[in-house]
Amino acid sequence: MADLDVEDLELHRRLSDGERDAFDELYRRYAPTAYGLAYRLTGQQILAQDVVHDAFMALWRAPEAYDPARGGFRTFFLSLVHHRAVDTVRREERMRKRTERAANLEPVVGEDVAEGVVDLAAIGERRREVREALTTLPAEQRQVLEMAYFDGKTQAAIADELGIPLGTVKTRTLAAMRKLRRALYRED
Amino acid sequence: MTEPHDEIEELLAGYVLRGLSGPDAARADALLSDHVPTCAACRDSLTRFQGITAELAFAADPLPPPDLLLTRLHRELRPRSRRQGPARIFAVAAGFIVVAGLTGLTVSQGMRAGGLQERANHLSSMLDLASRPDAEVTSLAGTGSPAPLTEISAPGTEVFYLFGRDVPPPPAGQVYRVWLVAGDASTPVGEFRPDDGLVAIRLAFDPTRYDEILITVEPEASEPGDPADVVWRAAS
Helix, strand or coil, X not given: CHHHHHHHHHHHHHHHCCCHHHHHHHHHHHHHHHHHHHHHHHCCHHHHHHHHHHHHHHXXXXXXXXXXXXXCHHHHHHHHHHHHHHHHHHHHHHHCXXXXXXXXXXXXXXXXXXXXXXXXXXXXXXXXXXXXXXXCCCHHHHHHHHHHHCCCCCHHHHHHHHCCCHHHHHHHHHHHHHHHHHHHCCCC | CCCHHHHHHHHHHHHHCXXXXXXXXXXXXHHHHHCHHHCXXXXXXXXXXXXXXXXXXXXCCCCCCCHHHHHHHHHHCCCCCCCCCCHXXXXXXXXXXXXXXXXXCCCCCCCCCCCHHHHHHHHHHHHHHHCCCCCEEEECEECCCCCCEEEEECCCCCEEEEEECCCCCCCCCEEEEEEEEECCEEEEEEEECCECCEXXXXXXXXXXXXXXXXXXXXXXXXXXXXXXXXXXXXXX
16 A cells, blocks of 8 residues: 555645646546445435535645645545535435435446446555455444444434444444554554 | 543544534544644544544445546636635735634633734734635625624635624623534534624634534623524534
8 A cells, every 4th residue: 555655645746736637547546435435425426426526626626735744645535525425414414314315315336336446456455454354343333333434423323323322332433443443554 | 431541532533433423522622622732642543543434435335436527527627826815804914913813622712812923823824724726715694784704714624714803892791602513513612802893713623513603692701501692604
């Protein structure tokens, strides 16, 4: 991943100089992941498109928002996408219940949803590592993590939905994050 | 949870997942403003947790975005150019150096709080933000026309400024109180009084977690309950 990080940094530098080729390359690298994440959260193509659109436009308009001293570009950009997707979900929920949207979930792809997406080798490898790390989590930890991350739910909402104390949600979340930290960052 | 840092890590884990609300969100904001910047262990935890939440994107199945999306983006990409900030802001700023600041979400005790250098730094930062090509400068909606307060923000930042001149003083014995609103939950984050009509307030918060900024008039030193007498509001 180190090479990928270095390449991302250079692409970001070129994008900051106004090079559209660099923008296109970052789009090619991260748009499928961003769109998949946004769709997983919002459940609607149009909303997912808006999330990805807004994230890339924000990157183009204000590239200085990414500070290399604070971490990798991938972390910055995918966090930006996630934040916008969660924000979108929460706004949508105020207009109608999530279940209603789920009932109208638009068919977007066939059974193999990843078909047609060709990851860079390094991204494909990281995708496998992340998924493998998730499988090592106890079910109850993975559940609260996924409800927060992929459903955009607050810990309080998760506690209500599962009928467990808020403190338990917090404890499970932290335990899950620590396990992932050890797995993904090779910490002891 | 007996170790303070365990408790902080719990909050940071919830924070990076966008999972906090109510008092937990306020506590996390305070920590991010006050403690985390000075604690290497917490900064490291935050960085690691942010990395994890970004990497979790890979757990979702990737999808090819519609071809039209890149076309739409290309249509909207324009060469970047520096834009002058609102003339009104610069003109006023040139004439004043008194700036009130809410550092993070800490309550400002008034326009006179802080040293001159600190105030000048706040002002300088506000002007930097306002001069960004993508800066968004919008008037707050509310009573009075035109609204005397302007919100200055920019995509990708977690810093907002409320700037105004000719802001009327609150009634005697009362103050303006600033609230951040997320759904049905409102969090009071500070109070202010205009200094000769001038207001320049810095707010640092995650805009994806809040829907709206409210300004209310409240009795001085009153215990915050729910926002009642809203005088101005702006989307965050």
